[in-house]
Amino acid sequence: MPGDAILELRDVSVRLSGLQILDHVTISVPRGHVVGVIGPNGAGKTTVFNVISGFVRPDSGTVTYDGRVQRRMKPHHLTRMGIARTLQGVGLFGRLPALENVMQGGSGRIRSGIVSQSLAMPWTDIESERLRVEALAALDQLGIADQADRLPSELPYPIQKRVALARAMVSDPDLLLLDEPAGGVSADDMADLAQLIRGWVPERSVLLVEHHMELVMEVCDLIWVLDAGRVIASGTPDEVRSDPAVLAAYLGEDGAA
Ligand SMILES: Nc1ncnc2c1ncn2[C@@H]1O[C@H](COP(=O)(O)OP(=O)(O)OP(=O)(O)O)[C@@H](O)[C@H]1O
Ligand SMILES: [Mg+2]
Structure with a gap:
């Protein structure tokens, strides 16, 4: 994939409650592209987002954003850093x-160039x-x-x-993290969503977790496949689709269901 990475997780490992949730996960997001993270339920996809957002601290490994290794990601710094996230489900304030x-x-998000002095309004208004x-x-x-x-x-x-x-x-945002944006939406809405996401690049970069394979295959330039906390494959949609390790991981999921 050409160009530099806006985001890179390198060798990230996470243990929670004594379980190895992520095991030396390396994922990079080339700037200006739509990148997917797929994998069966419980593979660790949302945990990847939680690491990027600073909700989960890796036991080892690094997160590099915009060319700089981040000592610690902090949820309340994300917007300022140019990162926005949607949650699995909806997560709106009900009231x-x-x-x-x-x-x-x-x-x-801090902006510059807003002229406030000339207006007789308090800054907050x-x-x-x-x-x-x-x-x-x-x-x-x-x-x-x-x-x-x-x-x-x-x-x-x-x-x-x-x-x-x-x-x-x-x-x-410069980087959008979307956790299952197509969950519970109709086929028509899915087509709109695909168009919308493609419209955000190359100005923005998108990291997308999604179970709907048609959407993933349609919108992603690059896909990382997680299974049981490890990256088992990566590549273009065509490469990933025909990867035996990926097929086996998904068949395993069906078998277990
Ligand atoms: N705080 C936690 N403590 C213990 N285990 C956890 C914790 N958070 C997540 N897990 C476990 O880590 C594994 C990965 O969870 P994660 O939510 O990242 O998976 P996912 O790939 O997003 O799954 P899904 O497709 O169902 O959304 C699961 O087995 C989950 O039960
Ligand atoms: Mg999830």
Whole structure:
């Protein structure tokens, strides 16, 4: 894959509750590409995201972001670093309308060049007004601006997923981490999602965890395959699709189900 990596996990190992959850995992995300992480249930995909987000600290190995080894990733620094994440499921604030949920996603990014002195408004009002405008634009881009005032519980699940995506996009991230964005969405929505994700590159980079193989194969430039905490294969969709180790891992999952 040409170009440099925006993100790289190198030899990352994680033990939780005495179990080896990740075992010397090396995954890199070339800048400006859509990269998938796939694997059977429990393979460690979400844990990879938790390491990148700083929710889980690796026992060994390194995380390099934007050319720099990160001594410690911190969840509250992600937005500022240009990283946004959607959670497996939805993870919206139930008491906040869609618009305010999206505004939460933009509150951490420092911007320069905003002229506040000339306006007779307190800084916080200017900030929240700016955020409101950007959040509405993010909802609009996802085709759901008309749902801005609805509570998550009033929205169908696929629309909630879109709100979560808008919340990630509003911070204008360089790297998007999407954990199962297609979970529970219809075939039509899936096609929209594929188009949306492809539209984010090469300006942004995307790391995608997803079970829907059609989506993964359609949108990813590069795929890493995890099984039981280890990388068992990587390559283009075509390479991964025909890899015997990958087929065996998925057959094993079916066999166990
Ligand atoms: N805090 C924890 N303590 C102990 N074990 C954990 C912890 N978090 C995750 N695990 C275990 O680690 C393994 C990997 O979990 P993870 O959520 O990363 O898998 P996944 O690939 O995202 O699975 P899924 O496809 O079901 O979302 C699972 O066996 C899970 O039970
Ligand atoms: Mg998961």
